[in-house]
Amino acid sequence: MQKVNWFKLAVHIGALAPLGLTAWDFWRGRLSVNPIQDITLLTGWYALVLLTLSLACTPLNTFLGWRWVLPLRKLFGLYAFLYASLHFLIFVGLDYGFDLALIWLTIVEKRYVLVGFSAFLILLPLAVTSTKGWMRRLGKNWKRLHRWVYLASLLVIVHFVWLVKSDIRRPLAYGAVIALLLMLRLPWVRRMGGKLRSRLKGLFKKGAMASV
Numbered sequence: 001m002q003k004v005n006w007f008k009l010a011v012h013i014g015a016l017a018p019l020g021l022t023a024w025d026f027w028r029g030r031l032s033v034n035p036i037q038d039i040t041l042l043t044g045w046y047a048l049v050l051l052t053l054s055l056a057c058t059p060l061n062t063f064l065g066w067r068w069v070l071p072l073r074k075l076f077g078l079y080a081f082l083y084a085s086l087h088f089l090i091f092v093g094l095d096y097g098f099d100l101a102l103i104w105l106t107i108v109e110k111r112y113v114l115v116g117f118s119a120f121l122i123l124l125p126l127a128v129t130s131t132k133g134w135m136r137r138l139g140k141n142w143k144r145l146h147r148w149v150y151l152a153s154l155l156v157i158v159h160f161v162w163l164v165k166s167d168i169r170r171p172l173a174y175g176a177v178i179a180l181l182l183m184l185r186l187p188w189v190r191r192m193g194g195k196l197r198s199r200l201k202g203l204f205k206k207g208a209m210a211s212v
């Protein structure tokens, strides 16, 4: 029998629970007077949080040696795409009633929608090519293609900054976290991190030896 990956199970539960709760609140009329805006904001926020968690996996392994988070990266990414798709469907379906002319007008007129849409157009092929089959098919190009998630994450922050009316502290806080996670991928930062980690490991070993 296949061993259960409890971390993966926790991600499935953690990612799907908000969907169930939000759907239940929407269904029961327990949201505000503008439930469509509520679920637009909630799905957008869940998508951003999951995208950030997906970007955090590699640095957590590079700097802390947490190999167990690597298999979660794809899961976080796919759930981020699930919420971004729901977010987009709520916009085109519930909000704009699939009126394509009006939707297109809004996309080109409202710059935050245009940037959100651009981020979504990047996440779409990344989600489609997240399978082992596509990894084999694309070979070296697969990694190159999936680096576009960096641009998508920056576009989402611009989307978030441009859509808030006044208080931009929340989008800027997410922007700072995303910027840090991208910086931790720079080759010289990774090298420094690797050196730091092996030095700490060495110190720890010496400390453990001394206490024996």
Ligand code: HEM
Residues within 6 Å of the ligand: 037, 040, 041, 042, 043, 044, 045, 047, 048, 051, 080, 084, 087, 088, 091, 113, 116, 117, 118, 119, 120, 123, 156, 159, 160, 163
């Ligand atoms: C597909 C194209 C997209 C459209 C049309 C769109 C549209 C919107 C709209 C209308 C709002 C609410 C604005 C308001 O009522 O004040 C919003 C908020 C938001 N969207 Fe998008 N969006 C898109 C893509 C994305 C993507 C791909 C992400 C993240 C991966 C995202 C993350 C967010 C966030 C974080 C918020 C603010 C949530 C909050 O204030 O808590 N959006 N978006």
